[in-house]
Amino acid sequence: MLAALLWDVDGTLAETERDGHRVAFNRAFVERGLPWHWDIARYGRLLRVTGGRERLLAAMADETDAPVLSSEREALARDLHQLKNHYYAQSIDEGVIQFRPGVRALMDEASARGVRQAIVTTTGRANVDALLARQFGPDGARFFDAMVCAEDVGAKKPDPEAYRRALDALRLPDVATLAIEDSWAGATAARAAGVPVIVTRSVYFPADPIDAAVAIGPGLHARCGWLPAPAARQVE
Ligand code: XBP
Numbered sequence: 740m741l742a743a744l745l746w747d748v749d750g751t752l753a754e755t756e757r758d759g760h761r762v763a764f765n766r767a768f769v770e771r772g773l774p775w776h777w778d779i780a781r782y783g784r785l786l787r788v789t790g791g792r793e794r795l796l797a798a799m800a801d802e803t804d805a806p807v808l809s810s811e812r813e814a815l816a817r818d819l820h821q822l823k824n825h826y827y828a829q830s831i832d833e834g835v836i837q838f839r840p841g842v843r844a845l846m847d848e849a850s851a852r853g854v855r856q857a858i859v860t861t862t863g864r865a866n867v868d869a870l871l872a873r874q875f876g877p878d879g880a881r882f883f884d885a886m887v888c889a890e891d892v893g894a895k896k897p898d899p900e901a902y903r904r905a906l907d908a909l910r911l912p913d914v915a916t917l918a919i920e921d922s923w924a925g926a927t928a929a930r931a932a933g934v935p936v937i938v939t940r941s942v943y944f945p946a947d948p949i950d951a952a953v954a955i956g957p958g959l960h961a962r963c964g965w966l967p968a969p970a971a972r973q974v975e
């Protein structure tokens with residue numbers, strides 16, 4: 740019996756990365772007078788690193804004009820990340836990003852059937868609050884029974900810590916829940932916590948092999964195209 744749905748955020752609730760976080764990072768670079776620009780393809784490669792601040796640090800390794808001292812890199816990454824989040828929240832307020840098709844319908848159906856719901860993400864809480872407020876109004880977070888965000892964990896996905904914390908908060912065993920993810924890192928995190936996981940393909944992870952998933956499909960609105968994970972791999 741399914742007791743709870745555990746929702747990933749970026750790529751799953753909404754396509755936040757390409758036109759949201761990426762654009763906001765680039766605005767932060769301009770604001771700080773940096774000649775850096777992450778195009779769509781480069782940002783896709785950088786997404787292998789989970790966490791925006793960690794992503795900045797990883798990218799700096801390839802920039803010849805990045806600070807040499809690691810303490811200075813850390814400080815710059817913190818500053819840019821904060822600024823990026825400011826621009827990201829602004830773009831959410833402006834309605835640039837909407838929930839993906841089928842997400843709200845499934846949430847409402849789960850809620851009507853008494854299935855509890857939680858957010859399990861490696862993005863920061865302010866980013867999640869902004870997205871939920873846009874969808875549900877100012878008290879958006881109250882729709883959910885638990886919220887685990889970047890600030891709540893020591894290790895981000897693919898580490899299972901976020902999922903373990905969500906199970907603790909809900910006081911549920913792993914098998915009574917189902918995670919919905921879009922990426923290898925997210926699905927691996929869920930599976931490592933014992934949580935069954937389905938993957939809804941997103942723009943940045945359209946075909947990555949994801950062994951951890953029980954099923955992979957095009958989107959939550961789609962009735963067709965959902966396959967068990969090994970079968971999905973064969974047709975990709
Ligand atoms: C996605 C991430 C995040 C976002 C940016 O997490 O890895 O880093 O790209 O958000 P998920 P932050 O798919 O688990 O929601 O800048 O707040 O890290």
Ligand code: MG
Pocket residue numbers: 747748749750751920921922925
């Ligand atoms: Mg995701």
